[in-house]
Each structure stands twice: as C-alpha cells, then as structure tokens.
Amino acid sequence: MPEPMSSELTEALSAFASKDTILIALDFDGTFAPLVDDPEASRMIAPARKALENLTTLPGVTIAIVTGRAIDSVKRVAEPLNEWFLVGSHGIEVLSPGEVTDYETPWLVPGDLIKDFEAVIAAHPGTRLEQKPFGLALHTRGVEEQLARHAEAAAHEVCDAWGEELVVRTGHGIVECSIQDATKGDGIAEVRRRLNPTAVLFAGDDRTDEDGFAVLGEQDVAIRVGGGETIAPYRLDDAHAVAEALWFIHDKRASVDSGS
Numbered sequence: 001m002p003e004p005m006s007s008e009l010t011e012a013l014s015a016f017a018s019k020d021t022i023l024i025a026l027d028f029d030g031t032f033a034p035l036v037d038d039p040e041a042s043r044m045i046a047p048a049r050k051a052l053e054n055l056t057t058l059p060g061v062t063i064a065i066v067t068g069r070a071i072d073s074v075k076r077v078a079e080p081l082n083e084w085f086l087v088g089s090h091g092i093e094v095l096s097p098g099e100v101t102d103y104e105t106p107w108l109v110p111g112d113l114i115k116d117f118e119a120v121i122a123a124h125p126g127t128r129l130e131q132k133p134f135g136l137a138l139h140t141r142g143v144e145e146q147l148a149r150h151a152e153a154a155a156h157e158v159c160d161a162w163g164e165e166l167v168v169r170t171g172h173g174i175v176e177c178s179i180q181d182a183t184k185g186d187g188i189a190e191v192r193r194r195l196n197p198t199a200v201l202f203a204g205d206d207r208t209d210e211d212g213f214a215v216l217g218e219q220d221v222a223i224r225v226g227g228g229e230t231i232a233p234y235r236l237d238d239a240h241a242v243a244e245a246l247w248f249i250h251d252k253r254a255s256v257d258s259g260s
C-alpha cells in the first residue's frame with residue numbers, strides 16, 4: 001500500500017477540487033501506468049482508469065494525458081476516452097477532445113536523415129532505431145560499452161552534419177534528435193490556452209515532467225511521482241498513490257456538485 005497522502009497534499013487537492021473548472025493533466029508511463037520492459041505492454045492500472053472515467057463525467061472536470069510518446073503510440077497503449085485532451089511527442093502534438101478520431105500522424109522526419117541513422121545502426125550491430133513522427137532515436141541499451149560509445153558518437157556526427165535546426169537530446173543508452181523543439185510545458189500551456197480552466201493539476205515521474213511543473217502557477221498543483229529531484233511541492237509514491245489521489249479529487253468534486 002502506498003504511503004498515506006501528506007496533509008499538505010490533501011489540503012491542496014481539496015482546494016483544487018473545489019475550483020470552478022479544473023484540468024487534470026497526467027504523464028502516462030511511470031505515473032499511472034507502471035514502467036515495464038516492453039513499452040507496447042504498458043497499461044494504466046485499473047483503479048486509475050476507473051477514477052479517470054468517473055472524473056470525466058463530472059461537470060467542469062477535464063482530463064489530459066501529457067507524454068513523450070507519439071499520439072500514435074498513446075492511442076494504442078492508453079486507449080484514451082474521446083473527451084480527453086492528448087499531448088504527445090513532448091508537447092509537439094496537442095489534440096483537443098475528439099480530434100484523435102481523425103488524427104493522422106504526420107511522419108515528418110526527412111528520408112535522408114533516416115538513411116543516415118540506418119547506416120549508423122547497420123555499422124553497430126545490436127543498436128536499434130526508433131522512428132517517431134518528429135524525430136529519431138538511436139538506442140544502445142544492452143550493447144557492449146565501446147561499441148555503444150562509437151555508435152552514439154556516430155549518431156552525434158550525423159546530427160551535427162544535419163545542422164542547427166535539429167534538437168539533440170542525450171540520455172542513458174539513447175541519442176535522440178527532433179526536427180521540432182517543444183516540451184511538456186509547452187503542451188500544458190497550449191491545453192490551458194484552449195480550455196482556460198481555473199486550475200491545473202499535473203503529475204509526472206521523470207525529468208521531462210519538470211518542464212510541465214515549471215509552467216504551473218499558484219492556483220495549480222504540481223506532483224512528482226516517485227523519487228528524484230523536483231521543483232514540484234508535492235509527491236506521490238507510485239501509480240496506486242496517483243489513483244488514490246484521483247479518487248480523492250473525484251469524491252470531493254462529486255460532493256460539491258451534489259451540493260452537500
């Protein structure tokens with residue numbers, strides 16, 4: 001069982017739930033879907049799903065999923081409801097409710113860039129290419145260290161040769177480039193612009209979620225899930241704790257709506 005919520009968080013959630021209109025924005029992987037080895041096998045836990053479905057029916061409540069995954073991938077693993085906003089590709093793809101139905105992923109990475117990355121992969125056995133609508137990633141996890149370093153250096157060379165318009169991110173076992181630059185903060189700001197809610201809650205578990213916390217204001221609630229340094233004032237342990245917090249908001253909100 002997760003730790004009980006701190007009294008500070010309970011207070012913040014009560015205040016949030018009583019606001020006129022609220023946006024509940026959530027990262028997906030590691031936030032209400034536990035991390036798994038196969039990203040395609042990632043699913044939100046049942047109590048979180050149920051809470052979100054119930055929250056969706058309440059007046060003045062809107063849900064958004066905010067993820068680094070492409071919308072194409074969110075559709076498969078999150079099975080989002082039509083009423084939800086979807087922010088994919090770290091804030092590049094922003095879909096209002098219903099737009100996902102007819103959404104065609106724009107696969108915009110230039111063919112020559114893909115070919116250059118494929119050449120790097122071919123020269124470094126065991127490395128893998130991930131194609132995203134706005135970028136490419138070279139994965140080196142599990143590859144022998146020296147080979148991995150060579151591959152990563154080769155990928156950097158490709159990106160450098162490509163020029164300034166490419167945004168390059170390096171992580172553990174990954175070199176990623178994108179033809180557009182955006183953050184989860186940009187995505188949340190865009191949803192806020194379209195919806196104009198009284199307050200926003202955002203919960204996430206990773207470094208890129210800090211960009212989301214950074215665009216929140218005093219009336220909003222920022223929650224870091226799990227460990228790690230954060231600018232968020234509140235924390236929850238894991239997906240089950242997130243589900244519990246969602247139910248807490250639901251029950252508060254439902255009691256307000258019924259006038260009790």
Ligand SMILES: [Mg+2]
Nearest residue numbers: 027029030206
């Ligand atoms: Mg995450």
